Amino acid sequence: MPQLLVELFSEEIPARMQAGAARDLERMATDRLKAAGLTWEALTTFAGPRRLTLVVEGLPAATPDREEEIKGPKTSAPEQALDGFLRKTGLTRDQLVERDGVLFAVVSEKGRATATLIPEMVERIVRDFPWPKSMRWGTGSLRWVRPLKRIVCLFDGAVVPFAIDGIASGDTTEGHRFMGSGKPFTVKNFADYRAKLEREHVLLDATDRRLKILEAARAVCHAQGLELVDDDGLLDEVSGLAEWPTPILGAMDPQFLDLPPEVIRLSMKVHQKYFAVRDPKTGGLAPNFVVVANVEATDGGTALAAGNSRVLSARLNDARFFWDEDRKVGFDVWLDKLKGVTFHAKLGTMAERVDRIAALAREIAPLVGADADQAEQAARLAKGDLASGMVGEFPELQGVMGGYYARAAHGDAIADAVRDHYKPQGPNDAVPTAPLTVAVALADKLDTLVGFFAIDEKPTGSKDPFALRRAALGVIRMIERADLSLVLHSLISGHSERLADQLVTLHGRATIQTVDDSGGRPLSAHVSSDQVVLWIAGKATKSWDVHDPKALRDADNLAREERANLRLGPDLELLPFILDRLRASLRERGIQVDRLDACLLHRNDDISGLSKRVDALNAFLETEDGENLLAGYKRASNILRAEAKKGDLPEGAPVALDGAPPEETALIAAVSKAGTEVDAALATEDFAAAMTALAALRAPVDAFFTAVMVNSDVPAERDNRLKLLGQVRTVMGRVADFGKVGG
Numbered sequence: 001m002p003q004l005l006v007e008l009f010s011e012e013i014p015a016r017m018q019a020g021a022a023r024d025l026e027r028m029a030t031d032r033l034k035a036a037g038l039t040w041e042a043l044t045t046f047a048g049p050r051r052l053t054l055v056v057e058g059l060p061a062a063t064p065d066r067e068e069e070i071k072g073p074k075t076s077a078p079e080q081a082l083d084g085f086l087r088k089t090g091l092t093r094d095q096l097v098e099r100d101g102v103l104f105a106v107v108s109e110k111g112r113a114t115a116t117l118i119p120e121m122v123e124r125i126v127r128d129f130p131w132p133k134s135m136r137w138g139t140g141s142l143r144w145v146r147p148l149k150r151i152v153c154l155f156d157g158a159v160v161p162f163a164i165d166g167i168a169s170g171d172t173t174e175g176h177r178f179m180g181s182g183k184p185f186t187v188k189n190f191a192d193y194r195a196k197l198e199r200e201h202v203l204l205d206a207t208d209r210r211l212k213i214l215e216a217a218r219a220v221c222h223a224q225g226l227e228l229v230d231d232d233g234l235l236d237e238v239s240g241l242a243e244w245p246t247p248i249l250g251a252m253d254p255q256f257l258d259l260p261p262e263v264i265r266l267s268m269k270v271h272q273k274y275f276a277v278r279d280p281k282t283g284g285l286a287p288n289f290v291v292v293a294n295v296e297a298t299d300g301g302t303a304l305a306a307g308n309s310r311v312l313s314a315r316l317n318d319a320r321f322f323w324d325e326d327r328k329v330g331f332d333v334w335l336d337k338l339k340g341v342t343f344h345a346k347l348g349t350m351a352e353r354v355d356r357i358a359a360l361a362r363e364i365a366p367l368v369g370a371d372a373d374q375a376e377q378a379a380r381l382a383k384g385d386l387a388s389g390m391v392g393e394f395p396e397l398q399g400v401m402g403g404y405y406a407r408a409a410h411g412d413a414i415a416d417a418v419r420d421h422y423k424p425q426g427p428n429d430a431v432p433t434a435p436l437t438v439a440v441a442l443a444d445k446l447d448t449l450v451g452f453f454a455i456d457e458k459p460t461g462s463k464d465p466f467a468l469r470r471a472a473l474g475v476i477r478m479i480e481r482a483d484l485s486l487v488l489h490s491l492i493s494g495h496s497e498r499l500a501d502q503l504v505t506l507h508g509r510a511t512i513q514t515v516d517d518s519g520g521r522p523l524s525a526h527v528s529s530d531q532v533v534l535w536i537a538g539k540a541t542k543s544w545d546v547h548d549p550k551a552l553r554d555a556d557n558l559a560r561e562e563r564a565n566l567r568l569g570p571d572l573e574l575l576p577f578i579l580d581r582l583r584a585s586l587r588e589r590g591i592q593v594d595r596l597d598a599c600l601l602h603r604n605d606d607i608s609g610l611s612k613r614v615d616a617l618n619a620f621l622e623t624e625d626g627e628n629l630l631a632g633y634k635r636a637s638n639i640l641r642a643e644a645k646k647g648d649l650p651e652g653a654p655v656a657l658d659g660a661p662p663e664e665t666a667l668i669a670a671v672s673k674a675g676t677e678v679d680a681a682l683a684t685e686d687f688a689a690a691m692t693a694l695a696a697l698r699a700p701v702d703a704f705f706t707a708v709m710v711n712s713d714v715p716a717e718r719d720n721r722l723k724l725l726g727q728v729r730t731v732m733g734r735v736a737d738f739g740k741v742g743g
Contacts, residue, residue: 002156004056005190011146015240018047032121037063055190063111072103119162140165175200201244210239217247217290229276242294248301250309254287256316266394267315322389334387346455348537361443370435378417379440424474431481445471450495453574454566472581479607488605500566508532591618598736616687617736625695632701633738636725654724663707670700675731690735
C-alpha cells in the first residue's frame with residue numbers, strides 16, 4: 001500500500017524541543033488521518049537539529065465510500081421539524097425513507113483520493129503546530145520555531161503539490177550543513193530518503209545519534225584508560241545538537257580537580273554540554289572531558305579539543321572564584337541576607353521559613369532518634385547556601401554546596417543533613433536514612449505542605465506549581481523507609497499554629513494582654529508608636545489608634561481571626577491529601593487502593609503503620625485462605641445486615657449450646673482463640689501475625705456455613721449463631737474493614 005513521507009526542513013530546532021515536537025507531529029498526524037477516515041499500518045516521526053519527519057506506511061489510495069442513515073422526525077411531526085431536517089441533510093422530501101412512522105435520510109458520500117486530502121492535513125499541522133516558542137519571518141503569516149526552508153511531501157513516490165506561504169512542496173532536501181555535498185538532492189521514498197541523508201552525514205533517528213554518541217564517547221575514553229561518566233539527560237540533549245555527532249576527548253587543567261566534583265560536572269554540563277570523565281584507578285574525576293562535535297575534523301579533533309579546553313578553563317575559573325569567595329563569607333552573612341528574600345508573599349521571608357523549619361526539626365528530632373540541638377542547627381544552616389555565589393550561578397547545587405561549606409565548621413552529620421535535606425526530590429531519588437537528615441528533611445517538606453495549604457494554594461488537577469505532591473510523597477517515603485511512628489496530626493496542627501503565630505503579629509505602643517483562647521497565648525504588642533499595627537507575612541496591613549479601647553479590641557479580634565484562618569485548613573485537608581499520595585504510591589506498587597481504605601481504622605496519620613498493615617492485608621488476600629475468608633466475611637455481613645434491618649439483631653457473646661452442631665462449637669472456639677492472638681499481634685503492630693491468626697478462621701467459617709442453618713426455627717439457636725457471626729465480623733474488623741475490600 002502507498003507510503004506518505006513528509007519532511008519539514010528549517011533552521012536549527014532547539015534540542016530541548018525536539019522530542020516534544022516528534023510527539024506532537026505524531027499526535028496531530030494521527031488525529032488528521034483519523035478525521036479523514038483513513039487507516040494505516042504504521043506511523044513514525046523523527047526530530048533532529050534541522051528537520052521534522054513523518055512517514056506513514058500502508059495508507060489506502062482513497063478513503064472508502066460512506067453511507068450513513070440519519071434518523072429524522074416522525075411523519076406526524078410539524079412541518080417546521082421536517083424543513084429543518086431537510087436543510088440539515090441537503091435532501092428533498094421524496095428522498096427520505098419512511099419506516100414505522102419515522103423518516104430517515106440515507107446520505108452517501110463517495111471516497112476521496114488520499115492525495116487530495118494530504119495538502120490540507122500538512123498545512124493545518126504546520127500552521128497549528130504547538131511550539132513552546134515560535135517566530136514569524138518574511139512577509140507571510142506562518143509561524144515556526146525557526147524559519148521553515150523546505151517541505152518534502154511524497155505519496156506513493158509522487159510529489160503532492162501545494163504551498164504554504166510561498167514554500168512549495170517537493171521531493172528535494174539537504175544534507176549536513178558542513179559535511180554534506182552542499183547540494184540539494186531528491187528522494188523517492190523513505191528508504192531512499194534515509195539512506196541518502198546518511199550518505200550526506202545526517203543521522204535521522206535520535207536513537208541512532210544517541211547510540212553513536214554513547215559508544216564513541218566510551219571508546220575515546222577507553223583508549224586513554226578512562227571511563228565516561230554517564231549522564232542520560234545530557235546524552236538526550238546533545239543528541240539533538242548534532243546531525244552527525246562525533247565525540248572528542250579533551251583535557252583540562254588538573255588544578256581544577258580541587259573544586260567539588262559536582263561543580264566541575266555542572267560547569268561542563270550546563271555551560272558547555274560536555275561529559276565528565278572518571279579515572280577508574282582513583283574513582284574520582286579525571287582532568288578530561290568529552291565534547292560532541294558536529295563534524296569529523298581532519299586533524300582528529302585536536303584543534304577542537306584545545307579550543308573547548310580554553311573555554312572550559314574560563315568557566316571553571318569563574319566557579320573557582322565563587323568557591324573561594326563563598327568560603328570567606330560564610331553562613332552568618334548568608335542567613336542575614338535571607339531576611340530580605342521573600343519565600344512567598346503570603347508566607348513571609350526565607351529567614352522566617354528557616355525559623356519555622358528549625359523549630360519543627362527540633363520537635364521531630366527525638367521522634368526519629370536525632371539530637372534536638374543538632375537538628376535545629378542543621379535546619380538553620382540548610383537554606384543558607386541559597387544566598388551564596390555558587391548557588392546563585394548554579395541553582396541546581398542548592399543543598400550540595402551548603403553541605404560542603406558546613407562540613408569543616410560543623411562536622412559530617414550536620415553537613416550531610418544540610419546536603420540531603422531536599423531529598424527525596426522524585427520517585428527515583430535516594431531517601432535519607434540518617435536520623436538527623438530525616439528530621440531536617442521532614443521539617444522542610446512539612447513546612448512547605450502546611451504553609452501552602454494554610455494559604456489555600458493546593459494542587460488542582462494536573463497543576464502543582466509548588467510541587468506539593470512531590471513533598472507529600474517524600475514525607476511518605478521517608479516515614480516508610482525509617483519505619484517511623486509519627487503522629488502527623490499533632491505535628492501538622494502544632495506547626496500550623498507556629499505558622500499562624502509567626503505570620504500574624506500586632507505591633508504598637510500599647511501592650512495588649514488579651515488571651516487567645518484557642519492557643520492560650522497573650523497577644524502582645526511592642527512599644528513603638530501611637531498606632532497598633534497588624535502585620536501579616538511581614539507586611540503592615542491595618543492599624544488602630546492605641547488610645548481607642550474599641551479599636552484595640554478590634555485589633556485583637558482580627559488578629560485571632562487571621563491566625564485561625566491559617567490554623568484551620570492544614571489539619572483538615574492536609575492529612576487526606578497525604579493519604580491520597582499514599583494511595584498513588586500503593587497503586588504504583590500494584591496494590592489496589594481498597595486495601596488502604598480497609599485499613600483506615602484508627603490512627604490514619606500513622607503512615608508507617610498503615611503501610612505495613614496494607615502490605616500484610618494485601619499479602620493475606622492473595623492467598624486462598626484470605627480469598628475464602630473474605631467471602632465468608634461478606635456472607636456473614638450480609639446476613640447480619642439483613643437482620644439488623646428487621647431490628648432484631650441479638651447482642652452478646654455466643655455460647656456452646658447443648659446439642660449444637662460440632663461446626664458451631666468449633667467456630668466459637670476458633671473465634672475466641674483468633675481474637676486473643678489478633679489483639680496480641682496488633683499491640684506490637686505485627687500485622688503479618690494478625691493475618692495469620694485470621695487465616696486460622698478460614699476452615700471453621702467454611703465448615704460452619706456448610707453444616708449450620710443460621711436462621712434456625714429455634715430462637716435460642718438463631719440468636720446464638722447471629723452472635724457468633726457478629727463476633728467473626730468484630731474480630732476481623734480489628735485488623736481491617738473487610739467490607740471495603742472489593743471482590
